[in-house]
Amino acid sequence: MDNHDLMDAMRNHIKPQIDLTIRANQKCAYCKSTKDIKVNYKYGFDFVVDDCLSLAEDDDIPTSFDYDIDNLAIFKKEDEEFSDLWYLMHQADDTVEILCPECISDINTIHYEITQMYLASSVDAYYFLIVIGVVPHNFDELNNLLLVVVVVVDILLAF
Numbered sequence: 001m002d003n004h005d006l007m008d009a010m011r012n013h014i015k016p017q018i019d020l021t022i023r024a025n026q027k028c029a030y031c032k033s034t035k036d037i038k039v040n041y042k043y044g045f046d047f048v049v050d051d052c053l054s055l056a057e058d059d060d061i062p063t064s065f066d067y068d069i070d071n072l073a074i075f076k077k078e079d080e081e082f083s084d085l086w087y088l089m090h091q092a093d094d095t096v097e098i099l100c101p102e103c104i105s106d107i108n109t110i111h112y113e114i115t116q117m118y119l120a121s122s123v124d125a126y127y128f129l130i131v132i133g134v135v136p137h138n139f140d141e142l143n144n145l146l147l148v149v150v151v152v153v154d155i156l157l158a159f
Ligand SMILES: [Zn+2]
Pocket: 028, 029, 030, 031, 032, 033, 099, 100, 101, 102, 103, 104
């Protein structure tokens, strides 16, 4: 299976939905800035994609594609069942958020810091934050959360 084409087709397919969402929201979900807002995937695009792929029947996951004028893969009409599922799942996914570039950059820095901080630990602190459903948006939130994480990680490591 050409995974690259599948990813392109998945990205292409939800473009209109993202445009609609941005137009409907018009401001950063976190700081309310209206400048250059865009979609951010809290846990990465792959996280949403994997969710959909794990739910779809293997036979329904497209393996061949049509191509648009930019030569990017798009879903074939016959793969409507999968593309509809993907569209709905992406729409319902609450890890997709509208943010401004500044907040996105803060979040990326925070993810990096967490990864560096816990590189030596056997517990993936970022995964832990996903499990408890909390991802910090700024450094104050991060510091508060890390206090909690440090305690919990210590407890987990004690077992
Ligand atoms: Zn913002």
